[in-house]
Amino acid sequence: MKKTIILFLTSKPYDGGKYQYSLALVEALSNYDKKKYKIIFFYFGDHWLEFVEKYDNVRIPSNSLFVRTIKKIVFLSNKKLGYKIWKFLGYYIDQVQVKIKKANPDLIIFASKDLICLEVKFAFAIPIFDLMHKYEKFDEISNAKIYEDRETYYKEICKNAKIIFVDSIVGKKQVINNYNIRNNDIIKVLYYIPPSYIRTNFVNPKEIYKSKNQFFYPAQFWSHKNHEVIIYAVDYLKKNSIDVKVVFAGSKKNNYNKIKDLINELNLNENIQILDYVSNDDIISLYKNSLSLIMSTFCGPTNIPPTEAIHLGCPVIASNVYAAKEQLEDSALFFDPHDYMSLSKSMKSMIDNPILVSELIQKGNNIKKKFSITNFSNSIFNSIDNFFEYEN
Numbered sequence: 001m002k003k004t005i006i007l008f009l010t011s012k013p014y015d016g017g018k019y020q021y022s023l024a025l026v027e028a029l030s031n032y033d034k035k036k037y038k039i040i041f042f043y044f045g046d047h048w049l050e051f052v053e054k055y056d057n058v059r060i061p062s063n064s065l066f067v068r069t070i071k072k073i074v075f076l077s078n079k080k081l082g083y084k085i086w087k088f089l090g091y092y093i094d095q096v097q098v099k100i101k102k103a104n105p106d107l108i109i110f111a112s113k114d115l116i117c118l119e120v121k122f123a124f125a126i127p128i129f130d131l132m133h134k135y136e137k138f139d140e141i142s143n144a145k146i147y148e149d150r151e152t153y154y155k156e157i158c159k160n161a162k163i164i165f166v167d168s169i170v171g172k173k174q175v176i177n178n179y180n181i182r183n184n185d186i187i188k189v190l191y192y193i194p195p196s197y198i199r200t201n202f203v204n205p206k207e208i209y210k211s212k213n214q215f216f217y218p219a220q221f222w223s224h225k226n227h228e229v230i231i232y233a234v235d236y237l238k239k240n241s242i243d244v245k246v247v248f249a250g251s252k253k254n255n256y257n258k259i260k261d262l263i264n265e266l267n268l269n270e271n272i273q274i275l276d277y278v279s280n281d282d283i284i285s286l287y288k289n290s291l292s293l294i295m296s297t298f299c300g301p302t303n304i305p306p307t308e309a310i311h312l313g314c315p316v317i318a319s320n321v322y323a324a325k326e327q328l329e330d331s332a333l334f335f336d337p338h339d340y341m342s343l344s345k346s347m348k349s350m351i352d353n354p355i356l357v358s359e360l361i362q363k364g365n366n367i368k369k370k371f372s373i374t375n376f377s378n379s380i381f382n383s384i385d386n387f388f389e390y391e392n
Contacts, residue, residue: 022111028377125163168323232340310364331363
């Protein structure tokens with residue numbers, strides 16, 4: 001008998017990695033075995049329609065003001081208790097749950113963090129992208145309110161989920177070390193893959209995005225993204241008569257003004273360019289025209305941009321944090337994200353040693369399969385098959 005699976009899609013294009021991950025799930029699940037499964041794509045937001053309209057799909061409805069008010073009251077005093085109450089009450093009056101109930105799924109896959117997963121009565125799978133609130137002290141990921149909310153959420157996830165997807169072996173160990181899991185085998189390693197526009201690119205790089213000794217860092221301007229270490233490395237190289245160009249591309253988050261001020265203070269406006277919105281084609285051009293991607297973040301366990309760089313033949317310089325070496329193996333140069341001298345040494349190696357650059361590109365090619373849609377899709381369906389086999 002066919003198993004019914006819902007893929008639940010609520011992320012938005014400006015959500016960055018979460019949105020790209022959701023797109024990958026759509027692509028992976030659209031190649032399902034029609035004899036074994038029925039897949040229904042539940043989506044919120046018109047931006048999803050182009051990806052799901054040719055498949056069975058359901059637009060996620062909004063609740064009436066009356067239902068939203070009742071739900072707010074239920075969750076007012078105690079979130080943990082609220083989830084339990086709404087799991088019962090919402091089953092009858094929450095329009096989202098009514099739609100899910102009508103589909104009667106054997107499994108719901110939530111493509112990103114979604115509180116609805118704790119309100120439904122059906123079996124579900126969900127990713128845990130990271131637990132950095134436990135490991136890093138940045139306001140945007142671990143202030144008191146965020147920490148409390150994440151702890152409540154992840155504790156409930158680990159208690160109720162049937163499958164938990166993580167990005168690495170390190171990520172799996174972190175979940176096991178921090179939360180009570182009834183069975184560690186439900187945690188499945190699913191390596192990030194680059195978005196489809198990277199994997200299927202046919203773009204000739206634009207000359208306007210090409211400069212001598214150019215490096216690229218696509219990252220929103222959060223504090224934990226650590227743009228500062230790049231700026232200080234550029235300053236050091238410039239003072240030693242090595243001119244480099246670094247392009248930053250990302251949304252203006254909490255650390256943006258500080259980064260701008262630092263660039264001005266060190267007189268590096270000719271060396272560091274900040275781009276606002278960058279199209280997919282321009283992103284590809286920036287990778288292809290750069291000596292290297294610099295991934296200077298303090299956080300992990302892994303990150304998506306290095307997989308993009310590898311697919312486009314752009315070497316990687318990555319901060320040696322968490323699962324970076326597990327993800328990239330020997331295809332990157334690694335540095336201490338607290339030490340701009342360590343980064344400047346890696347940047348100089350890229351500039352001075354074209355043989356090293358070629359070797360890193362080849363090593364990246366050797367691990368491309370790890371970040372392929374085929375590998376991603378097979379991992380998902382193996383996890384689903386194992387779940388249904390275990391449940392039976």
